[in-house]
Amino acid sequence: MNISKLVGFHRFALHSAKPRFFSTAVEETQQEENKWAYNHVEAKKGLFKPKHTVEEQIAYMKSKVYENSYQGLPVHKWYRRNLKGQAYIQPPPRMFCIEKTGKFRLNHACPVCRDEYLFFDYRNPALIEQFLAPGTDQPMDLLKSGLCRDQYIQLKAQLLKAREHGTLEFGIEFRAFDYKLWYENWQEQPELAAFHEHDEEIPLTRKSTKMEHIFQDEQIFFPIHNRERHRDWDEWWKRHDKFAKKAK
Known part of the structure; x- marks a missing residue:
């Protein structure tokens, strides 16, 4: 068998072959x-x-x-x-x-x-x-x-x-409820009353709560730091002028 004819046949077969799988993918993308x-x-x-x-x-x-x-x-x-x-x-x-x-x-x-x-x-x-x-x-x-x-x-x-x-989730603000509206025998505790102490005209939020009610521990008072001494620059310049005049 002639080898050149066989090679030419394969080239013809490759060129004449239709890319079926690629054509279907292209058609799908075009439709999309x-x-x-x-x-x-x-x-x-x-x-x-x-x-x-x-x-x-x-x-x-x-x-x-x-x-x-x-x-x-x-x-x-x-x-x-x-x-x-x-x-x-x-x-x-x-x-x-x-x-x-x-x-x-x-x-x-x-x-x-x-x-x-x-x-x-x-x-x-x-x-x-x-x-x-x-x-x-x-x-x-x-x-x-x-x-x-x-x-x-x-x-x-x-x-x-x-x-x-209700199609989107979101966070709600902090609210303090008055339990007297639901419980008739509710007794107020002084600690909770102090915690919810606020002006009725101002709406209660997280910013209205006081730090003294949340952290009730005794505060630690640190001693005042002693300021630096012998830093009176005005007096220093007065003495400088005095000695400068003597030097002249």
């Missing part, structure tokens, strides 16, 4: 991209922002397109504000990115305005949690979030609404 917007348009000034429902937003945040776009990081991590000078002297952010008519008033919008599927809603706490300060239930600083002022106000409003509807 067609289903969810990839936000390819950079110059958005004058364009309308599409409106979507909360259900579409939740499904979008669970899709592969969202995962590939943000790589598991918060939305504001990929946003960088171009400014001249150092970061701590940067000017305040813009008032809004989208006009009342629904059009973009500039090309580079804030992290939430630029993505057509993202908007703050109390029914989707996953997006609200990305803009909370770590370890707290309070919104992060405006300059750190990169949001415009309109979206920052929406964040505060939807955060309060999420607390009222």
Whole structure:
């Protein structure tokens, strides 16, 4: 058998082979991209922002397109504000990115305005949690979030609404209850009465409690440190002038 013919046959077989597995993967990604917007348009000034429902937003945040776009990081991590000078002297952010008519008033919008599927809603706490300060239930600083002022106000409003509807966990302030309202035979103890002593007009919080009631141990009084002596500099200069005159 001729070896050259055999080699040529193999080359023809390799070139004519169809990549079936790769074609199916590409088709799946194309279908996914067609289903969810990839936000390819950079110059958005004058364009309308599409409106979507909360259900579409939740499904979008669970899709592969969202995962590939943000790589598991918060939305504001990929946003960088171009400014001249150092970061701590940067000017305040813009008032809004989208006009009342629904059009973009500039090309580079804030992290939430630029993505057509993202908007703050109390029914989707996953997006609200990305803009909370770590370890707290309070919104992060405006300059750190990169949001415009309109979206920052929406964040505060939807955060309060999420607390009222119970879709977001949060901590409550310390409260001291009056047990007389529930127990008729309740006898007040002097120690507890002193602990809860406060002005009725001022709401009771953790700041209103007194340290003397919490730590009732005797205070240790340390002796006063003796001040330094022979440091009367005015007298020293007077004596200096006296001896300087004698030297002349």
